[in-house]
Amino acid sequence: MTVSPLQATRERGSIQGKAKGRSMKTSTLRNAISVALFAATAAATGLALADGAASATSTPNQPAVADASTAIDFDLPAGTLAAALDALGSQSGLRLDYPAELVAAKQVREVRGRMSWREALGRLLQGSGLSYRQTGGGTVVIQRTQERTIPGWRAASAASAATTSPTAPAVGNLATITVTGTRIRGGTTPSPVITIGRQRIKEEGFADLGEVIRSVPQNFSGGQNPGVAAGAAAGGPSDQNITGGSGLDLRGLGPDATLTLLNGRRMSYGGFAQAVDISGIPVDAVDRIEIVPDGASAIYGSDAVGGVANVILKRDFKGVTAGARYGGATDGGLVTHEYNATVGTAWDTGGLLVAGKKSSNDPIYSDQRDYTQSMYRPSTLWQGNDLRSGLLSLHQSIGEDAELHLDALGSRRDIQTDLSYGSVYYPYQAHTHSTLVAPGLDLWLGGDWTLTLGAAIGNEKTSYAQPTVASATGVAVANSLGAYTNKSRSYEIGAEGPLFTVPGGEARLAAGVGYRDNRFLAQSLTRHTITADGGQGSRYAYAELSLPLIGPGQGSGGADRLALTGAVRTEDGDYGTVTTPKLGIIYAPSADVSLKASWGKSFKAPTLLQRYSTQTGIYYTAATFGGTGYPADATVLWLSGGNADLRPERARTWSASLAFHPEALPGLDTELTWFDIDYGERILQPITSYDVFGNSVYADFVTYGPTGAAQATALAGVSDFFNYVGTPYDASKVVAIIDGRFVNASRQRIKGIDLSGSNRFDLGAGRLTLRGSASWLHSTQTLTAAQSPYDLAGTLFHPDRTSIRVGAVWNQGGFTASLFGNYKSGVKNTADGRKGASFLTFDSALRYDTGEGRGLLGNTAFELAVQNLLNRAPPLYAVTSLAYAPYDSTNYSAVGRYLSLSVSKHW
Numbered sequence: 001m002t003v004s005p006l007q008a009t010r011e012r013g014s015i016q017g018k019a020k021g022r023s024m025k026t027s028t029l030r031n032a033i034s035v036a037l038f039a040a041t042a043a044a045t046g047l048a049l050a051d052g053a054a055s056a057t058s059t060p061n062q063p064a065v066a067d068a069s070t071a072i073d074f075d076l077p078a079g080t081l082a083a084a085l086d087a088l089g090s091q092s093g094l095r096l097d098y099p100a101e102l103v104a105a106k107q108v109r110e111v112r113g114r115m116s117w118r119e120a121l122g123r124l125l126q127g128s129g130l131s132y133r134q135t136g137g138g139t140v141v142i143q144r145t146q147e148r149t150i151p152g153w154r155a156a157s158a159a160s161a162a163t164t165s166p167t168a169p170a171v172g173n174l175a176t177i178t179v180t181g182t183r184i185r186g187g188t189t190p191s192p193v194i195t196i197g198r199q200r201i202k203e204e205g206f207a208d209l210g211e212v213i214r215s216v217p218q219n220f221s222g223g224q225n226p227g228v229a230a231g232a233a234a235g236g237p238s239d240q241n242i243t244g245g246s247g248l249d250l251r252g253l254g255p256d257a258t259l260t261l262l263n264g265r266r267m268s269y270g271g272f273a274q275a276v277d278i279s280g281i282p283v284d285a286v287d288r289i290e291i292v293p294d295g296a297s298a299i300y301g302s303d304a305v306g307g308v309a310n311v312i313l314k315r316d317f318k319g320v321t322a323g324a325r326y327g328g329a330t331d332g333g334l335v336t337h338e339y340n341a342t343v344g345t346a347w348d349t350g351g352l353l354v355a356g357k358k359s360s361n362d363p364i365y366s367d368q369r370d371y372t373q374s375m376y377r378p379s380t381l382w383q384g385n386d387l388r389s390g391l392l393s394l395h396q397s398i399g400e401d402a403e404l405h406l407d408a409l410g411s412r413r414d415i416q417t418d419l420s421y422g423s424v425y426y427p428y429q430a431h432t433h434s435t436l437v438a439p440g441l442d443l444w445l446g447g448d449w450t451l452t453l454g455a456a457i458g459n460e461k462t463s464y465a466q467p468t469v470a471s472a473t474g475v476a477v478a479n480s481l482g483a484y485t486n487k488s489r490s491y492e493i494g495a496e497g498p499l500f501t502v503p504g505g506e507a508r509l510a511a512g513v514g515y516r517d518n519r520f521l522a523q524s525l526t527r528h529t530i531t532a533d534g535g536q537g538s539r540y541a542y543a544e545l546s547l548p549l550i551g552p553g554q555g556s557g558g559a560d561r562l563a564l565t566g567a568v569r570t571e572d573g574d575y576g577t578v579t580t581p582k583l584g585i586i587y588a589p590s591a592d593v594s595l596k597a598s599w600g601k602s603f604k605a606p607t608l609l610q611r612y613s614t615q616t617g618i619y620y621t622a623a624t625f626g627g628t629g630y631p632a633d634a635t636v637l638w639l640s641g642g643n644a645d646l647r648p649e650r651a652r653t654w655s656a657s658l659a660f661h662p663e664a665l666p667g668l669d670t671e672l673t674w675f676d677i678d679y680g681e682r683i684l685q686p687i688t689s690y691d692v693f694g695n696s697v698y699a700d701f702v703t704y705g706p707t708g709a710a711q712a713t714a715l716a717g718v719s720d721f722f723n724y725v726g727t728p729y730d731a732s733k734v735v736a737i738i739d740g741r742f743v744n745a746s747r748q749r750i751k752g753i754d755l756s757g758s759n760r761f762d763l764g765a766g767r768l769t770l771r772g773s774a775s776w777l778h779s780t781q782t783l784t785a786a787q788s789p790y791d792l793a794g795t796l797f798h799p800d801r802t803s804i805r806v807g808a809v810w811n812q813g814g815f816t817a818s819l820f821g822n823y824k825s826g827v828k829n830t831a832d833g834r835k836g837a838s839f840l841t842f843d844s845a846l847r848y849d850t851g852e853g854r855g856l857l858g859n860t861a862f863e864l865a866v867q868n869l870l871n872r873a874p875p876l877y878a879v880t881s882l883a884y885a886p887y888d889s890t891n892y893s894a895v896g897r898y899l900s901l902s903v904s905k906h907w
Helices: 024-045 081-092 117-125 198-203 209-214 608-612 696-701 708-716
Strands: 072-076 095-097 111-115 130-134 139-144 194-197 258-262 286-292 307-313 319-329 336-347 350-361 380-382 384-398 402-420 424-446 449-465 468-470 476-478 481-502 505-524 529-550 561-573 576-590 593-604 615-621 635-640 649-660 669-684 702-704 718-723 734-739 743-763 766-782 802-812 815-824 839-849 860-867 898-906
Touching: 072 081, 072 117, 081 095, 081 117, 111 117, 111 198, 117 130, 194 198, 198 286, 198 815, 198 839, 209 286, 336 898, 380 402, 481 529, 505 608, 529 608, 561 593, 635 708, 696 702, 696 734, 696 743, 708 718, 708 734
Parallel strands: 095 139, 258 307, 615 718, 635 734
Antiparallel strands: 072 111, 130 139, 194 286, 286 307, 319 336, 319 898, 336 350, 350 384, 384 402, 402 424, 424 449, 424 468, 449 481, 468 476, 481 505, 505 529, 529 561, 561 576, 576 593, 593 649, 615 635, 649 669, 669 743, 702 734, 743 766, 766 802, 802 815, 815 839, 839 860, 860 898
16 A cells, blocks of 8 residues: 555434423523524525524423333334334333324334333334423323423323422433434434444444445445555545545545534544544444435535435443454454443433444455465555544433533554565555544523534544565665644534424424534655645534425325425635535325435535645656657656645535335335436546647646746745656746646536335244345546546446345344345446456344343343355456456455354343
8 A cells, every 4th residue: 555645413302301490581591592593694594584482481390200221122013103102111111191193193113122212212203203201100201392392391181190299309301313414303304314223233243333334335335444455546546545444435426525423423534535434433332323325515514415424322321231253254364353342321310321342353465365366465455453442422411401412432543554566565554543522512492492502523643654665575675654634623503493383383493503623734754744734614504494384194185294394504614605505395195105305505625635735846758748749858847736726526416215115014115216416626636647748638737838937836836846857957848737736627427226125024923124225326527528428337446336235134032133135236447348247245144132131141142243155256357567456445345255253241
């Protein structure tokens, strides 16, 4: 691996507070803050915002509730919400109180697995517009979201009337549901959402979130992932994993065009390509990961062009879980040792979760695979890795009107990779240290309005050493030391609540303002020079509106549900001002079918490497770039490096989804999605070949016959100058300046279809679940208007056109077995026009959980997982150098069959 500067819904709801009466000073504070916040947002976005918050009144205290965070084995059926609530009550011993008309016609998916009743109830109510409130005596009251914070509210049914006492302290546990892709509490996004919960993670045998995201067909496994091997950088400079982490790359638009969040907060960038490592998050602390493969800049800002992923942590976890895992590839290499522990506790007003992970794996070398025996040695196909990470998540009610949140994540990772060029090789070693601290405060304002203050502070530093070693002697003849440092800061204040009532329910508004700042530093420690140094900050404001025009069960002809959504966000940074709107519609003609569609604009700010890397000038002969008809001593000046004048990349996105979830078949759920992205002003280094003179594609980047003044201006910004001519620089002999610096030049068009589905059957004493997803992708690129579009998808080191994962899970008692097939279509080598074979693998997992028990084996789980069960080798292509792996490591894996055994116990 050659590394150089030029190559190289936070869980916003879930507010636990006391439901005791509030004084009128709360209303005064609420109104003052609301007016100031909405005025700032309206000025920035041009929206007129209405203040619909109602004043609160005092009521007597309600009795305290007992702790209810014990894990229970739930089996809640798909179908009507009423039936599922009744089942939850019988399985948990709780008394669930709700008016029948409140849940009428509402359908839910199955909820099954070991979890607290809070989590089970939260899953049932997700997207329903309902929330819950705890009262005394083990009673839980279901209520509309807009009602849940009105002091003194009583359920309509007589069964909900709890005895109150003015001397008994009240603790009302209030919860709402986070949905990634919208800031409306309990809202619904018009974009498709992929949800992978912890039960599914266990069923499919995934050991970390890197494995999870690499299994998602909409995600490209290039960019920042540990299996990316030598030669992959032909697909772009980001296809080098210099930190050892795992990053999302939705639709193959680049790791910097997918936004990654932890409990709704931005994580720190890594390396030089602004990728975000997701694999450092201990998987046992994760409740679910939600992925929105659609433009989301109107909601979240820069980077969310391909989409956004939100890792949502467990809440109110109680007890201790410890585990270990051992595994290895049957063909050699990747011997893995992993140890993890998760500790949690919950109390009436809060909870604490602490998780830690230590894992290590050996590299896979080219001489351990038959099809890479011809590569120069030593060459690494999969990096050696040593990771230590820890996470803390805290939530605590403060007084009667607020809740404090704190998420903190830290990791240290060491990797090793060898890249060989025959006579010399480069043993690359890197040490990465990253941290994230994200505090937040939720304030209850009354009238179902909530004010949220949040911040996220992230830091990442990668220090690397890359000596040059003579292959014959093993002696280091040179060394290269360097470091990449990323720092991020973000601060935000937002509010969410109802504005007015429309026929289908309440129109709700989310609005806020904030500030974000990023810093990047790249250093050559060998030469004691800085190769990139800069930062960029932006101020932003956003607003999102949800209008439920028709609600379920209202009996409107031809429509069971109709809702409109709209969002707009303005960011003002030193790269310019960008406004990104998004409009959506959600329509259900019946309870069996629903349709969603969205249109929006997204953007990505230039990376700091692209803007602030130092500029290099190289003095070449004109013949090097195809110059003919010139004197033999004619020369050119080549420029490369950063460009401080870069503009943001901009995209227009469309998506439309059709979902089928028939009431008659409550276990069946399918969704078909069409998407289209027009992505312009993409930033790249435009010159990719030596065929420059007379080439119309490069005409915009070549200045012929430059004056001496033009040359002087170009050289004035150059930090490093190299002379490959052999004679001193002579301005009179320079016939052209070739500008290879980063520039806004490229345009991509990405479109395709996603299909997902699942079905569940009760068979005897067990249950069979079938599920799968597929994605077909077509993407093209043009460098300039003079160039015809050429394919990206389906070519080497770009996403394959068709990606599928489909399989089955069998559950019976504490036993779980799964088998999944993974298909990736072949990719074309554009150098010779040959298309490689497709790649089909199978993964399997067997898991047994002993369940409750006091003995040594009580609450113990054993798991055997096998990836690539049939040991399929990746399809090959003809390489141009024996330094490169002869397969597309961004789409296919050299691991082969991998076996792992794990055990965990909960106390």
